[in-house]
Amino acid sequence: MSKLNSTDGRAAARAAEEERDGELGAAGARLSTAPREERPDAATETGGVPAMGVVGWVRWFWRQLTSMRVALILLFLLSLGAIPGSLIPQTGADELKVQTFKAAHTTVTPIYEKLQLFDVYSSVWFSAIYILLFVSLIGCIVPRTLQFVGQLRGRPPGAPKRLDRLPAYTTWRTGATPEEVHGAALSLLRRRRFRSHVTGSAVAAEKGYLREAGNLIFHVALIVMLVAFAAGQLFKSEGGKLIVEGDGFSNTLPQYDDFRSGSLYDTDELEPFSFTLDKFVSTYERTGPQRGTARTFEAHVTYARGADGEEKKDVITVNDPLEVDGTKVYVISHGYAPVVTVKDGSGKQIFKGAVPLLPRDANITSTGAIKVMDGYRDKDGERDQLGFQAFFVPTFAGAGNGTMLSQFPAPDNPVLALNALHGSLGVDSGLPQNVYQLDTTKLKPFKDADGNDLKQRLAVGDTMNLPDGAGSVTFEGVEEWASFQISKQPASGWALTGAVAAIAGLAGSLFIQRRRVWVRAVRGTDGVTVVEMAGLGRSESAKLPEELSALATALYDRAPGVLDHDPTATDPGPDVPAAASAEGAEK
């Protein structure tokens, strides 16, 4: 029922529109450069198929693609297509989550993979939507720009025959001559920055071209943003590096823990600079329901430009990266690195260092591995390797309180628990090794006196002795580490410029009304001049009658009404409804 209604309504609206077009002729034309709609029913008259050859088809396809209707559909598809990527884990955002998802949903995974649902935003189908949209956009902008330039060079169209049919209208009789009225109207309109000229018996004026310009700028800015974004993806570089307090980094490829770059990136472009992590400061909420929530993360660094530039100090915080020649250094996460010394049976120190461990929960319960690869000899003087599985809690609950889970993220009562093993760490096997895990296939646990696997909890300063004079491990203290992301994203300046232009263009497009005003002055048979003024906007607006009123009042002052005028002259006549539209009623 309601569908029927709306169809009827549309047909009525279209008929009325056609009537208006017919009535206004050129006067109402080209108030916008929007492409003329292809009437859907016009296409169906010929069965929707163009009766032409290949060229005809291509033309038809192009006309479809650059029509507003198809742009609308593509926009809708674009928003629809973006949805799955927000519901299904994405490789680009969180690789780990994708793996977990794949393991948990074995039935849908192959289907999802086929549909590229783990990489929605770089998938073929998503790319197809936005590429089509942007082709459509270009195909739309170019002719619109040409048309707009034409409009700027041309002049506002002449007055329609019946001004009283326009949305806002007024008339009066004056003693001034038509030429005087024209002159007054021209100067008045020009002072208000209307483009105006006299054609025939009327002054034609137009204003608000910035609306069209803004709209075109907005659409061009969208293209600039897309291109900048694409360029950023192709030329970007991004790497991670974990640094313990006191250690440094210099920006060369081998120094990165991991490194990714766009397909057109050249690693020679790595900006030469280096920095040292002097200190990492973290504080946490001590009381209240948010106890344990991080409050400050500050990485205090000393950095230098180039190979041997001047050293400067800086503090990197979460929202404030260090920027060196277009490369930005962000602090991403932090954790603890217990400092341990390992001695062999003879008491010789063979390892001393801070070993970064990976946080496992919000209170920074951490795990990792300590690997002693070189220099260790067992009690018989044989070469051997040592491995320790390490568990670390910055705040230990206290002995007898069960698990090795941290109670608070700050190092209030740090405890390190170690499992000791020896044998081959498997480092030489050629396979890449995870530094945070022990490959235990060729390792044998040390045994304690009862024959159980040797493990011990150490407070700072404690030592764990390995059995049978195999050596010892001492927990010396705790350092903090921070992991950094070092990234360079070119073209972000362009993206920002595009964004600013887009907003400015949009504001022009949506807040400026393009409108035309005509002032007709004709000497009547009685020798008195009849002035008629009318305004037309692209869309109905309450501003239009207000502006016309202001203009008419100003013009009325220069071409005052004649006192003896026939009262019916101000009556716009029988065609014009006496009641104002809803528009007029609005304040």
Next chain:
Amino acid sequence: MNLAAATNENLAHTSNVLIYSSMAVYTLAFFAYIAEWVFGSRSKVGRTAAALSGEGTAAAAGPVVLGGPTIVTRSAAGTRDVPDGPGASGGTYRGDMWGRIAISLTVVGFLVEACGVIARAMSVERAPWANMYEFSITFSTVAVGAFLVLLALGKNVRWMGLALVTTVLLDLGVATTTLYTDSDQLVPALHSYWLWIHVSTAIICGAVFYLGAVGTLLYLFRDSYENKIAQGGTPGKFARSVLDRLPSAASLDKFSYRINAAVFPLWTFTIIAGAIWAGDAWGRYWGWDPKETWSFITWVAYACYLHARATAGWKGRKAAYLALIAFGCWLFNYYGVNIFITGKHSYAGV
């Protein structure tokens, strides 16, 4: 130090009391709006039917007169020339009185709620929008504030009062019961002046889009109603009583278009500000995080709506559906993404 903490706790408590008080006042306003609609139903104006069936002369406002020549306006071709309804009070004296009481109560509720938000901000010593509770109370304050600004500007929006206060009560109810979070400081990622810029504009956009969505929804009802009358049908009694008092479909449509068009550039700005912030905080300005994705979806949906308005065959009802879908996307971005999807946008204590 401890003194400061105690002061803050007191302020937080004051804020809670103020929020509850504002709910009480809004509840009173709610009943006053109901009274306005009930008393207004006794009016026998029936303008719409009169205008559409061509009988009688519709009582519309006169032409715009600013001294000097008289301007005659005419609605654009293709739109129905239907006068706006008289509003909830139906032009009756008692209805109008209740309506005025309702508006006054809304103003009081707004002031109390705004004080609640400010007290909250002072207690946490930062912008009051770091978690969903704070976001919700600020959101409803801004929505009511926008409504009152429109009223103060003399816009014809009184018809919206009941719908607005109802949803504000719902919003505050959910906020105080399930979303409540004790006031506290920010996690480091939120320590940025972009918090002020990005989140405040996001809240303003949502609140004003919401007013637009109410207008759109009522437009759809009112349009069906007018269609039915235009076809010679007789709408139900309830529809006659309630819908007849609303502004005309054309006015409602224009209202929601203006609102949406006015906010769209601000929404664009919000997204861009968010991208700049993400660039500083996370090392990339766009990463298809769920919140980013849904902001984008919302943006494209509104762009779709604006396009539809400029496309023949899509004006009117179809465009209105798109506007509702777009607002639905905004809502999902706010509630759905926070609750069902985890991403980088961490709101403490959802």
